[in-house]
Amino acid sequence: MVRSIVCLAAVLALGGCATLGSAAPTSAGARVLAEWEETGIYWAGSVTGVSDGVIAVAFDDGTFADRRATQVRPLDWAVGSRLACAGVVGEIVAYVPATRALTLQTQEGGKLAFTTGDCTDQRDAPAAST
Numbered sequence: 001m002v003r004s005i006v007c008l009a010a011v012l013a014l015g016g017c018a019t020l021g022s023a024a025p026t027s028a029g030a031r032v033l034a035e036w037e038e039t040g041i042y043w044a045g046s047v048t049g050v051s052d053g054v055i056a057v058a059f060d061d062g063t064f065a066d067r068r069a070t071q072v073r074p075l076d077w078a079v080g081s082r083l084a085c086a087g088v089v090g091e092i093v094a095y096v097p098a099t100r101a102l103t104l105q106t107q108e109g110g111k112l113a114f115t116t117g118d119c120t121d122q123r124d125a126p127a128a129s130t
Contacts, residue, residue, distance in 0.1 A: 024055060024069040024070075024072040024073060024074075025047055025072070025073075025074050026047065026050045026055060026069075027047065028047055028048060028049055028050075029046055029047065030046065030047045030074075031044070031045075031046055031074070031075040031097070032044075032045055032046065032047055032055075032057060032072050032073065032074060032075050033045075033072070033073050033074070033075050033076075033121050034055070034057040034059065034065070034067045034071055034072045034073075035067060035071040035072075036059075036065070037065075040124060041120050041121075042073070042120060042121040042124070043059050043060065043061065043117075043119075043120055043121075044059070044060045044075055044077070044100075044116040044117065044119065044121075045057040045058055045059040045060055046058050046060075047072075048064070053068065053069060054066045054067070054068065055067050055068070055069060055071075055072050057072065059117070060100060060115065060116045060117030061117035061118075062117070077092060077095060077102070077116075077121070078092065078095065079091075079092050079093060079094070079095060080092060081095075081121075081123075082122040082123065083102075083104060083119040083120065083121065083122055084119065084120050084122050085102075085104055085112070085114040085118045085119040085120075086114065086118045086119075088104060088106055088112060089106070089107055089122065090104035090105050090106040090107060090112070091104065091105050092104060092105075093105045093111060100115050100116040100117070101113065101114075101115055102114055102115070102116065102119070
């Protein structure tokens with residue numbers, strides 16, 4: 001139902017309908033996950049500009065880079081998202097996007113506080129072998 005309403009709004013406003021999250025965010029200030037170089041590792045950041053299909057990203061760790069649209073996706077972290085923060089893998093149990101603060105429940109059962117600049121998205125990461 002919600003997707004239908006969003007799609008209808010897109011048709012009325014833009015003349016078309018796209019799947020939510022299918023396109024890279026391109027407005028300045030949009031929160032994104034962007035691939036670091038060609039590593040397949042995605043870090044949190046913000047769009048600072050777009051030119052000729054290249055998205056300029058200010059990563060939360062203080063670095064900057066230009067990325068192709070295929071290397072950028074919306075930042076959609078929420079409670080339950082799997083991250084690696086400063087080498088610690090776990091799931092988000094608390095997240096405050098406005099302050100970029102989050103708490104991970106580690107695989108060992110502890111809880112540790114981080115900022116988004118310390119963390120990488122793990123949805124595309126290979127599962128650890130046991």
